[in-house]
Amino acid sequence: MHSARKDIIDHARKPLTELFAQDASRVEKFTIEQSAIRFDFSKNHIDEKLLEKFVALAGQAALEDHRESLFSGGIVNPTEGRAAEHSAERGNGNIDAVAEAKALRQRMRGLVDAIEAGAFGEIRHLLHIGIGGSALGPKLLIDALGREDAGYDVKIVSNVDAAALAEAVNGMDPKKTLIAIASKTFTTTETLMNAESAIEWLREGAVDDPHGRCIALTANPEKALEWGVDESRILPFSETVGGRYSLWCSIGFPAALGLGWAAFEELLEGAAAMDRHFKSAPMAGNAPVMSAFVDYYYVQACGSQTRGVFAYDERLRLLPDYLQQLEMESNGKSVTSEGDAVDYPTAPITWGGVGTDAQHAVFQLLHQGTHLVPVEFIIAKTPSHDFDPAHHETLLTNCFAQGAALMQGRESDDPARSYAGDRPSTTLLIEDVTPAILGALIAFYEHRTFANAVLLGTNPFDQFGVELGKEIAKSIAENGPRGYDGSTMALIEAAEF
Numbered sequence: 001m002h003s004a005r006k007d008i009i010d011h012a013r014k015p016l017t018e019l020f021a022q023d024a025s026r027v028e029k030f031t032i033e034q035s036a037i038r039f040d041f042s043k044n045h046i047d048e049k050l051l052e053k054f055v056a057l058a059g060q061a062a063l064e065d066h067r068e069s070l071f072s073g074g075i076v077n078p079t080e081g082r083a084a085e086h087s088a089e090r091g092n093g094n095i096d097a098v099a100e101a102k103a104l105r106q107r108m109r110g111l112v113d114a115i116e117a118g119a120f121g122e123i124r125h126l127l128h129i130g131i132g133g134s135a136l137g138p139k140l141l142i143d144a145l146g147r148e149d150a151g152y153d154v155k156i157v158s159n160v161d162a163a164a165l166a167e168a169v170n171g172m173d174p175k176k177t178l179i180a181i182a183s184k185t186f187t188t189t190e191t192l193m194n195a196e197s198a199i200e201w202l203r204e205g206a207v208d209d210p211h212g213r214c215i216a217l218t219a220n221p222e223k224a225l226e227w228g229v230d231e232s233r234i235l236p237f238s239e240t241v242g243g244r245y246s247l248w249c250s251i252g253f254p255a256a257l258g259l260g261w262a263a264f265e266e267l268l269e270g271a272a273a274m275d276r277h278f279k280s281a282p283m284a285g286n287a288p289v290m291s292a293f294v295d296y297y298y299v300q301a302c303g304s305q306t307r308g309v310f311a312y313d314e315r316l317r318l319l320p321d322y323l324q325q326l327e328m329e330s331n332g333k334s335v336t337s338e339g340d341a342v343d344y345p346t347a348p349i350t351w352g353g354v355g356t357d358a359q360h361a362v363f364q365l366l367h368q369g370t371h372l373v374p375v376e377f378i379i380a381k382t383p384s385h386d387f388d389p390a391h392h393e394t395l396l397t398n399c400f401a402q403g404a405a406l407m408q409g410r411e412s413d414d415p416a417r418s419y420a421g422d423r424p425s426t427t428l429l430i431e432d433v434t435p436a437i438l439g440a441l442i443a444f445y446e447h448r449t450f451a452n453a454v455l456l457g458t459n460p461f462d463q464f465g466v467e468l469g470k471e472i473a474k475s476i477a478e479n480g481p482r483g484y485d486g487s488t489m490a491l492i493e494a495a496e497f
């Protein structure tokens with residue numbers, strides 16, 4: 001491992017209050033403004049010396065070369081021999097990948113226009129079926145941005161528990177519904193099962209040609225064709241766009257239709273601006289890189305096992321769910337990109353919730369528990385509603401109070417009432433939740449995840465860890481309770497299915 005790593009771990013950590021007392025320009029030094037987002041890193045235990053060590057680590061890990069490779073279509077996913085070209089979807093990447101993404105986006109636009117022009121009759125509802133990366137991104141976008149008049153009633157179903165499907169179609173008129181089947185591979189059991197049941201629901205709703213109501217969003221058009229979607233309604237995307245990085249391509253179809261094409265373009269432009277920032281800003285002024293430094297520090301040097309993300313904005317309530325897949329599926333690894341076992345921890349567990357609700361539920365542990373949990377707050381300057389401004393003021397004051405309290409702590413004669421303090425947090429103060437800012441925010445998290453992987457020496461673009469469970473489920477379905485451990489066999493038998 002890199003020698004800078006040892007320097008970082010050995011760095012003499014000073015209390016946050018001392019760091020503030022010693023440097024009047026600390027906030028300015030450790031704040032980055034980009035894409036209408038103010039990233040305040042000052043309440044983390046980073047100082048100029050530690051930052052220098054991190055810049056050395058980034059050099060030893062060849063972060064700049066990896067970044068160059070990411071944007072130029074190099075093989076950054078070595079275990080699958082692939083590039084990772086999600087940024088090409090927003091115009092930043094290898095020239096051919098950018099051109100292909102653009103052409104496919106035009107194809108998607110053609111279908112959106114046709115739907116709007118009435119090619120499918122009167123359409124009110126879109127039932128989007130997908131799971132993991134084929135659902136979490138679109139769900140976040142619709143929930144965050146589609147709160148006013150989204151034009152269409154968009155429902156996103158992922159769980160194979162058909163209770164989710166039943167809830168989604170409740171109140172939908174089958175004759176006014178289109179179904180988007182989102183699956184990169186078009187082989188995912190949950191998605192195909194839900195799609196079959198949705199076809200059945202259309203049929204029962206007297207829709208003459210249920211398959212004619214289906215749109216496929218996939219990197220495997222042949223499979224979609226085989227399944228029964230006409231070629232004209234297949235919106236392909238490139239194999240080099242990973243599932244959890246795919247909301248920018250046709251997987252984002254529900255957003256393009258539900259929020260409108262202009263909003264979708266703004267989302268891409270916002271992400272493109274963050275791409276340019278990540279690509280060109282020097283390490284110490286680069287928001288995704290600085291975040292990765294902070295992430296690395298608390299896990300490697302301070303033993304943190306989790307990180308908490310709290311959105312002080314109802315529009316971003318699904319952000320922690322989205323980030324769980326992005327960060328944990330990308331960086332939950334035990335081997336390096338070369339296949340060697342790591343002897344250091346990799347990604348922390350990402351968890352979180354919505355402020356202020358979380359304050360009344362889980363913040364006790366953050367303030368007084370024995371775990372060190374670096375916290376991230378995200379809050380918008382502008383509220384999304386017309387109610388009394390006191391609501392938003394209360395939200396803002398509570399968010400800022402939490403960061404201050406975590407850092408300051410409070411001594412008391414009564415041990416149960418004392419707060420150790422010196423607990424780190426990062427605050428992302430955004431202007432508003434607009435398509436452009438959300439695009440930039442999501443791209444920021446993507447690049448931070450990548451920068452983390454480079455520092456860890458791991459591959460963020462494969463996810464073989466999800467395969468074994470799928471294989472065993474298939475085998476149980478096909479062969480019944482045979483050849484498993486006693487507990488699993490007994491459970492299968494006790495469930496009587």
Ligand code: F6P
Pocket residue numbers: 131132133134182183184185186187188191243244329463466
């Ligand atoms: O099981 C994990 C996973 O492969 C994710 O990486 C992916 O986002 C999800 O399943 C869905 O896959 P697909 O889009 O191929 O249906």
